[in-house]
Amino acid sequence: MSCSRRDFLKNTVAGAAAAAMPACSVILRTPDEAKAMTEGSKVRWAFLVDTEKCVGCGLCVDACKTENEIPYEAPVSRTWVERYVVTRDGKTRVDSPNAGRDGFITGEIRGEEIDPEDIDKAFFVPKLCNQCDNPPCVQVCPVGATYQTEDGVVLVDREWCIGCGYCVMACPYGVRFFHPVHKTAEKCNFCYHRITDGKEAACVQACPFEARRMGNLRDPEDPVTKVITNERVQVLKDEYGTKPHVFYLGLDEKVR
């Protein structure tokens, strides 16, 4: 690491100050600077899932694993699809075999065949990281290895993560896991490399039914933003105060 003497001194002071009272580093900015920073970001990514359209083909999970180099056979995944079958007796059966990677090609749920006559309603719900505005996973990282970018996506620094698992515990949605190869915390990042390069996220592109879409909340003309602002959308587990940014159309109250 090259480090001039001036930088060295500067870092010493900054480092000592940061170590002494890190919370104050927020206040050190002038109001104008802070304003410029929040308003400077012209992008706030958001996701829209239309559960009415999802047929549970699992092509999104399949594409995600390939695109993001998550070992194909590992039982973990950045995104997954859940199947809900609500029967007349009031029971709700939920499953997500292989995270939905291979789709749902049998009527069986955990070895139980359900008579179609008994089904009141049944549907599929794709899940992924909610890129919360108040991400509890980021709050609890002891080393600053996970963070929120200015466009609202939560990323994990694989070079800095110590693998304590606190973020995995803190996420109410269970989206985090340890990458089997890198041995660091892993999660969906909306295909950050794709969306910042003008491409669609892998799952969005792979979905033949347009059940998954993504847009920019700061752009009022964005079709996805229009849906989110003009239609009745729902988020998952808002009681945790996380302010999730994956919005759902047609979400059932049975969805966990």
Added chain:
Amino acid sequence: MSSDLVVHGAEWTVKELFVYPNEFIYWSIQIVMYPYMTGLVAGAFVLSSLYHVFGQKDLKEIAQFSLVFSLALLPVAALPLLLHLQQPMRAMEPLLTPHFTSAIAAFGIVFSTYGLIVLSEIWFVYRGYFVAQVHALRDQPGLGNRIRRLVYRGLTLGAYDVSEDAIAVDHKAAKILAGVGIPVACFLHGYAGFIFGSVKANALWMSPLMPVIFIMSAVVSGIALCMLTYIVIMEWQAFRNRRRGGGTQASEIRGAEADVIAKSTRYLLGFLVAAISLEILDLIFRGYTAMKSWDILRSVMFKTDFIKIFVLQYTLGNLVPFILLILPGRTIKRTVVALLLVLFGVFMMRWNVVIGGQAFSLSFDGFMHYHIPIVPHSVETFKEGLFGALTVISMPFILFWIINKFVPSLDRDIETG
């Protein structure tokens, strides 16, 4: 799945009903060991402070021992955390880039502060002894003695003044440090409770009572372990003395020991009652308010984990030793049994919090069962298995044995502060 491609947690987690794909028991036995060992440290220190700060003279012996023992326990409290990291080589990062909104980030700082307080207190208590050793070993022949003398010279930090005034200053400093140490010890453990209590995603953990419960049970387990170790060592010394034919001395030890034990038992019972009351309060409150999570919590507590919580923890680990200790005509043997049960009870409490908190899915619709790896077949199954836990448990005794070679905490002939 190839052997080098292991999903952390998959080897010891069995899922039942609907559990999110990425959910596993990520925090296993080492995270049970972590609050347990931290609790022992905090408890041992509080016991020693009862003498140093509050002047409980009859606790002098056990206080001296428990102070040194808490030093031996100290590095072991950090060991489970190190062992459970997926990237242990980066263990220093919480000190380098501490993210203070995380309870774990405080660990390095609180832990180091506490370690320095314990070390300083021991230094003040034993400085006179170190100086005496430096003088005593001056003309002793042999390499061993020369090394010992060198170690002692280092331990004095160059302060050789053993005048009455200087020793009086030592006493005062030790007392102040012991006083400062109590809140820091409680903070060290209270925040271990905070680590769990503040996880809003976990229905079982999230409770503002968690830190307080952790402190209370920490003190219980710390006192119990100190008492137990103290009894075992004293009995061993008495046994050796008897074999050497020093019958009178043996009975003398026994008398002094009984006093210390009686007094410590009273404190133990007090903290035990406080700990149980808080835990029961927490349980009743959850049942009474019956939030969304109560259904799944109830089925974990009263069905899958019933034996672990109500039989092993509350009955065998709390109620039985309580009765054993409170009934009149207590003997040393009965005390030992009660202490072992108390230690077991606190361990079960940690288990039921850490593993129990992960026994149900975030979907509130499924369960996860933890099967602790017994025979290790990889580094991970060693670290997060039975032998990893045994390594952690045995470490404080090994460390104590080494430290005690230089800082004799059990020798009562030594004049200390």
Added chain:
Amino acid sequence: MKTHVLRPLWVAIALVALILIARMFVVPDDFGVHGDSFTYNYYRLSNVQEWKDFPAKYTSEKRCRRCHDENAGLLQESKHARLRCQNCHGPGAGHPKEIETLPINATREHCLRCHHRLAYPSSQRGDLPGIDGAKHKKNKECRKCHDPHHPDLEDM
């Protein structure tokens, strides 16, 4: 010798100094608060670029059509118009330079993702043409009879 009381303190200060010095050498220069919140924006700035540089595997459909206009056109006219090339042909990155032919997923299971009949009310899955995967022409690849680029039952 009056101040021997402070000796442990000097040791403590030396340790803190040691950590602060280590911090300067080990912590990357761009580590800090990059945003308006210490809670959410405390990180190593260059990691954002590292993620942006992550290699993409799936290419655009336009790119496929540049060479395979015939098949793409056929597909677009068919009932399978909603499908994307890479749903079955796999990720296109590196094709054709490094990977000459893409591995096609033509398994029965791949078709059954949508066409195993699940008569689920309130889900569009029930509206898709479907068969019972366990009974219909067992163990046979679907494309032996159905052309995935033009899956019309009337033309069979």
